[in-house]
Amino acid sequence: MSQSFAEQVEDVRAAALEALDAAAGPEDVEKARVEFMGRSRGRLKDLMGLLRKLPAEEKKTAGRLVNQLKKQLTEAFEVQKKGRSGALAAGAGVDLTQPAARLEVGHVHPLTQTFEELQEVFGSLGFSCVEGPEIETEHHNFDALNIPSDHPARDSFDTFFLDSGGLLRSHTSPTQIRVMESGPPPVRVIVPGRVYRPDAVDATHHYCFHQCEGLMVDEDISFADLKAVLNMAMEGVFGPGTRTRFRPSFFPFTEPSAEVDVSCIFCGAEGCRICKRTGWIELLGAGMVDPAVFEAVGYDPERYTGFAFGIGVERLAMLKYQIPDIRMFTDNDLRFLEQF
């Protein structure tokens, strides 16, 4: 016999650990267990047999080696069994109350989700979605919209100007003008987009925010159509039973003009903190396109009528999801985004 007893112990150890390492599944582990730890023909059992035949003076040391090996292998197999085949293999059933390991998914930004919802609702009413440039001309942003330069109404349309000429649009309405300049009626579009106004940033104001504009022009569009379309759209966005209230207002580019309130979705128009106990929430501006705007784009105001409306998208999302601060949209803290 060429190998010493100690060398044989080491061989078994190496072979057993390698077999465990190579195991691809519970079957392999079991096979290895039988091969090395089997009660009748396992290789550990063989070593025990050899041990008995050793001279008395070697038995003590050799016995210790075999015991160490047995302990190590028992532990190693135990770990493998648990780790690889889990509770089912251990015969313990499955703990279905354990929370799942989280599968990471990303989140679409709440403003995008709001835009997509508006697009879907108005899309179902036949409105196409059009985008326009953010860098605009005075003509499109003001003049064609019946906002002359010395009009006090321009106050509420303070604007950022670019050194290269041009300005950052202060509303999405200039895209209405572009749409009408590009072709004759009928027109039925919504314009989602980013707008800029030199407002100080606080919980409800930002100098960079988003609007969704709507425009419909044809031969017989009336104020009654405007009311019907916005009624339907608001029901689409806030759910069945949502009502709208139209109040007279003033915008240079529409006449008659209206502020549109939506029945409070939080209290069912009973009156609560959010609607300031009125049952109504002011949400959007709307009106019949002013004949001066039609003239500016070369539409015949005697033949065509139409309506336009504008929605503040942050305001809509803040209401719908009860978001307390407009800055959360552009901070992009994942703890916020992950909630959508």
Added chain:
Amino acid sequence: MKASLEWLKEYVDFDLGAEELAEKLTMVGFPCEGLEQVGGDAVLELEVPSNRPDCQGMIGLAREVAVALGKDLKVPDAPLEKGSTATSSLAGVSVEDQELCPRYIARVISGVKIGPSPEWMQRRLASMGLRSLNNVVDITNYVLFETGQPLHAFDYDLLGGNSIIVRRSKPGEALQLLDETKVKLDGSELLIADETGGVALAGVMGGARTEVHSGTTNVLLESASFMATAIRRTSRKFGITTESSYRFERTTGWDGVEYASRRAAALIQELAGGTVAAGSIDVFAEPPGQRQVTVRYWRVDKLLGQRMGKHVIRRILMDLGLESAYESGEGITLLIPHFRPDLTREIDLIEEVARHYGYDRIPAQTGLDVRLPVKSPADDACRRLRSRLSHMGFSETVTVSVLSREQAEAICPWRSARPALVTNPPRADRNMLRPSLLPSLLEVRRVNQAAGRAELSVFDLGRAYLARPDGSVEERRLLSALDDGSDAEASFGRLRAVLETATDLFKDTRDLRVDTSDLPYMRPGESARLFLGNEFLGVLGRLNDELRGAFDLRTSPTMLEIDLEMLIGRGLARGQVAALPRFPGVRRDVALVLDEAVRWAQVAECVSEVPCELRQDVEFLNVYRGKQAGAGRKSLAFSVTYRSAERTLTDEEVNEVHGSLVEHVTGKLGAELRA
């Protein structure tokens, strides 16, 4: 505009409570922003639209209340006892700039006794939030609130030459105002002056020198009309907004100038004694003609989508103070009073009808025809990208498009002729429209670092603003993504996945090329330029340490930015479905040991050089470095799939073509096959 309930009741006989009145006014276009109790009176804070200067006074508002409630409006008369002396013999008025001052009326009241005004007037002023000063000044304020026409009272005896000159200021001229501030004029402002100098900043505030005081006995009362834009400029320039300037900026009516003058003079005579001189000095260029506007009944019905009937239309318009000039079966031509400068066209009258008929009474009904919305390719592409990327664990951000110049110039993969600057930026340090989304994403990284987030995977589909050589600015839609975590290689892997997912969505993007190159803002050896064929598509890399510090980051994130506009231009890849293979493919794995410097792209290119009709797919598997590969070498594994559309391939066939492929690759790249 504040409105007192008690005060309104002087002009209209009604018994609504404050809240009911607020609701009525809200529904005719004057939303009530607040309601408070002042000394037993209810005061409504109303929002008056900028095109309704007539409602900057109680009488104008009362007219709206009267029409809304179907009641009569009572306007107080202003009878004057005629004094024996003519005003023109006591004072002189000369208007040098009639464009800026179309009308100026002066009256002189002599022998007044300055004292406190009666309690009822003090209460009215208190409800408007004004403290009582003395009877004469209080009367001018009272009439201002009543009519919306601002007035000013001068101490007649302190006016040099007892005369008024309305002129532009002289450059360098100074004026001490009632509130003790001293303004320096530059020649552009309209000034009320006497022979010695300025006595009032026209339409904005009176001067201190000619102020009515306790010893005043003779008063010159000014009631005038000033050009709105001129008053607006002056008020903006000095940052002074008064009850007067606020109203002049919104224009005041022609007739109101005369009525307010008479009304105030009558009140002074009644409450402060004294005698009003006979007549007035009334300087004006040309009285504006009275406008006529025709409204066609059918047009009202068509625009509102509701049959109104001529009686409803007539009643509302006449109650609002318009007079019929001519009527026919089709419509009515109306004379527009001067206090309604906003009514110039038929549409303006239709709005008045709608407003007082009630928006809520117009039915919400439509015969909207069915129409399919047109889909835009860009919109479609963005939706699909968002959906794919979010499923891959990337969250979408929406970031502000204005950056500081340092941030914007630190990283810009795109050619931009010059920075696009905002001349009146939101913050002095944020004045540049971003030429790339990457700085925005680094800000997002910083926000989330502060929130204690170790790993971050985000993308943005915003616009970048690139100046063209001709000075115009292009808005280009980009796809940017940022990935950060403990394992930079894994981050690169995820961004490669984003890149491939994005390009795979579009047609003809098989020619994607990744050119390793050192971008100045990325870590050396860890960045690449991306191309589709020969067209520049974007960049991929890991932020360098200098910028990491500049952006206050503790880690160097991996970033990708590509030109989405270019991908959209290629069209979405939605072709025909390929038939499923009928015969099995044979896959062979190859593991090569080769030099570290050899890139996968070279291996792939090398493979493609070997012509073979049966080769269907070549797929990268992994790279292994370690003792077995040896120093400076790596083991690279890939698989090749062979398939025929006509038959099941035999081992021999595959061995032959695969053998020659391996031979070519090993030979050309100096590689060995790993055992």
